[in-house]
Amino acid sequence: MNELEYIDHAEAALKAVELACDRINDESDVDLDNQRTGGMITLSFANGSQIIINLQKPLQEIWMAARAGGFHYKFSGTQWLDTKTHLEFFADLSRYASVQAGQPLVFSA
Incomplete structure (x- = not known):
């Protein structure tokens, strides 16, 4: 995959995360804050914990x-x-965010 293809796919994934956060906030009482700075999204939960998603362009x-x-x-x-595990990003994000939020959250591509 060339750099442009990587950027297209990676940016689509970040956009999907942002849209999922908006949907979760609209459809539930979860207090999920998301902030994007360039190629990084920080998800902040009511309990003070965070999940940070970051693009690593040199490694794609x-x-x-x-x-x-x-x-x-x-x-x-x-x-x-x-x-390492070959598990899918959005499934992992859903699992880890659910634990940190204390209730089920679903992220998808």
Whole structure:
């Protein structure tokens, strides 16, 4: 994948995260704040915890830092997969955000 393709896919993933945050805030009582600065989104939860999603352009990856740890995702051609576990980015984000929010949250591409 060339750099332009990476940027297109990575930016689409970040946009999906932002849209999911808006939907979650509209449809639930979760206090989920999201702030984007360039290639980074910070999700802040009512309990003070955060999830940080960050583009790593030189490696063509998306990195996520959550209470559960740090994770690296590479684009497989159809989805972003963890480089160690091969689990899908949005499924992982949903799981980790749900734990940090204390209630089920769903993120999707």
